[in-house]
Amino acid sequence: MKGVSVKRGDKLDDIWDRPPHTAAKHELLAMYLDAWFAIFGQSNRGRAVYLDGFAGPGSYKGGEDGSPILAVKRLLEHRAFDRLAGTEFVFAFNEGDPTRHAELCRAIERLKEPYGDAWPKSIQIVEPTNLEFGQFANGIIASLEGKQLAPTFFFIDPFGYRDISMKQVAEVLKYPACDLLIYFDFNSANRFATAGNVDHLFEEYFGSDAYKNAPPAGDPRRAEYLHDCYEAGLRSICKMSHIQSFAMETDGGRVGYYLFFCTNDLQAFDRMKAAMWKIDPSGGFRFSDKFAGQNVLFGPQQSTAPLRHAILKNFAGRTVRVPEISRWVIEATPFHSGQLKRATLQPMEKQGEIAVHRPHSRAQFNNDVTVTFPQT
Numbered sequence: 001m002k003g004v005s006v007k008r009g010d011k012l013d014d015i016w017d018r019p020p021h022t023a024a025k026h027e028l029l030a031m032y033l034d035a036w037f038a039i040f041g042q043s044n045r046g047r048a049v050y051l052d053g054f055a056g057p058g059s060y061k062g063g064e065d066g067s068p069i070l071a072v073k074r075l076l077e078h079r080a081f082d083r084l085a086g087t088e089f090v091f092a093f094n095e096g097d098p099t100r101h102a103e104l105c106r107a108i109e110r111l112k113e114p115y116g117d118a119w120p121k122s123i124q125i126v127e128p129t130n131l132e133f134g135q136f137a138n139g140i141i142a143s144l145e146g147k148q149l150a151p152t153f154f155f156i157d158p159f160g161y162r163d164i165s166m167k168q169v170a171e172v173l174k175y176p177a178c179d180l181l182i183y184f185d186f187n188s189a190n191r192f193a194t195a196g197n198v199d200h201l202f203e204e205y206f207g208s209d210a211y212k213n214a215p216p217a218g219d220p221r222r223a224e225y226l227h228d229c230y231e232a233g234l235r236s237i238c239k240m241s242h243i244q245s246f247a248m249e250t251d252g253g254r255v256g257y258y259l260f261f262c263t264n265d266l267q268a269f270d271r272m273k274a275a276m277w278k279i280d281p282s283g284g285f286r287f288s289d290k291f292a293g294q295n296v297l298f299g300p301q302q303s304t305a306p307l308r309h310a311i312l313k314n315f316a317g318r319t320v321r322v323p324e325i326s327r328w329v330i331e332a333t334p335f336h337s338g339q340l341k342r343a344t345l346q347p348m349e350k351q352g353e354i355a356v357h358r359p360h361s362r363a364q365f366n367n368d369v370t371v372t373f374p375q376t
C-alpha cells in the first residue's frame with residue numbers, strides 16, 4: 001500500500017531501551033496471545049488475524065523482542081501448535097517511522113531465516129506497511145468492505161494521543177470477534193484535556209466532547225472521570241461489551257497510561273483478566289516501574305476475599321449451577337473463573353457458608369453441581 005510515513009515525534013533512538021512497564025505490557029500480551037491463539041485457532045473459522053498499528057522496530061536495545069516478533073514467536077512456540085495448523089494466522093504490522101520500519105523488516109527476516117523453506121504454511125506475515133496509523137486503519141477498513149472478518153486481535157500501541165480517532169478504531173472493530181488492546185494516554189489527557197488548546201484532537205481521541213466535563217486539574221475525581229470517559233467511548237462507539245483496563249505507573253508512582261482490553265467474547269475476557277492478575281496478584285490491575293522485580297505478598301485466598309463477599313451478596317437466598325456463578329464472576333466482577341472453585345467456593349463449603357449439591361459426580365465443582373447460598 002502506498003502512503004506517507006510519519007515524521008518522528010519522539011526523542012528516542014531508532015531502537016531504545018525497554019523500560020519495565022513495557023516488559024510488563026509484553027508479558028500481558030504474551031500470556032493473552034497463548035490463550036487467543038488456542039481459542040480462535042481451534043474454532044474452525046479457518047483464519048485469524050493479528051493487527052499491530054504501531055509496531056515499533058521489532059527489538060529493543062538490550063536485544064528483547066518488540067511486540068510484533070514476540071507475537072509471532074508466541075505462536076511458533078505454542079504448545080498446541082500442531083493442533084492449530086488448520087487455521088491460517090495472518091500477521092499485519094504497521095510502523096510509521098521509515099527507519100524503524102526498516103528495522104522491523106530486518107527483525108522479521110532474522111526471525112524467518114533459520115526456518116528457510118520449513119517456515120510453517122499456516123503463518124503468514126504480510127509485508128509490514130510504513131504508514132501513518134490512520135492510513136493503515138483505512139486500508140484495513142477498505143480491504144474488509146463487504147467481507148466477514150476472521151477473528152481479529154487489534155493492538156494499538158502509540159506513544160501519545162495525536163494519531164488515533166475512536167471512530168476509526170470502531171470502523172475496524174465493527175465486525176464480530178474482534179479483540180482490542182489499546183493504549184490510553186492518560187498522562188496527556190490529564191494534562192491537556194480541558195486546557196482548550198488541543199480540543200479538536202481530544203474530541204477525535206475520546207470520540208465525543210464528554211471529556212470537557214472532566215473536573216478541573218487538582219480535583220481528585222478528575223483521573224477517574226477521564227478513565228471512565230475513554231472506557232465509555234470504547235463501549236458505545238466501538239461497541240465493546242467487556243472491558244478491563246490496566247494502569248501503568250511509569251515515573252514517580254504516577255499513572256502514565258492505561259492499557260484497555262476490550263472484547264465481546266466472554267472466554268477471551270476471562271483469559272485476559274487471568275493474565276492481568278498474574279502481573280498484579282493484588283488484583284489492583286496496576287503495574288509500577290518503581291516496584292518492578294519485587295515479590296508480591298498476596299496469596300490466592302487473601303486476594304479472593306472480596307469475591308467471596310460479592311458472591312454471597314449477589315446470589316443470596318438462591319440455588320444456582322456452577323456455570324452461572326462462573327459466568328457472573330467473569331462478566332460482573334474484576335475476578336476470573338480460575339479464582340472461583342478452589343480459591344473461593346471450596347473454602348466457603350468447608351466453612352459451612354454454602355451448601356453444595358453434587359448429583360452425579362464426585363468432582364468438586366463440575367458443571368452439574370449446584371450451590372445454595374444463605375439469605376443475607
Ligand SMILES: C[S@@+](CC[C@H](N)C(=O)[O-])C[C@H]1O[C@@H](n2cnc3c(N)ncnc32)[C@H](O)[C@@H]1O
Pocket residue numbers: 006053054055056057058065066067068094095096097100131132133134157158159163
Ligand atoms: C510505543 S512504540 C511501539 C512499541 C511496540 N508496539 C512494542 O511493544 O514493541 C510506538 C511506535 O509507533 C510509531 N509511530 C508514531 N506515530 C505513528 C503514526 N502516526 N502511525 C504509525 N506509527 C507511528 C513510532 O515510531 C513507534 O515505533
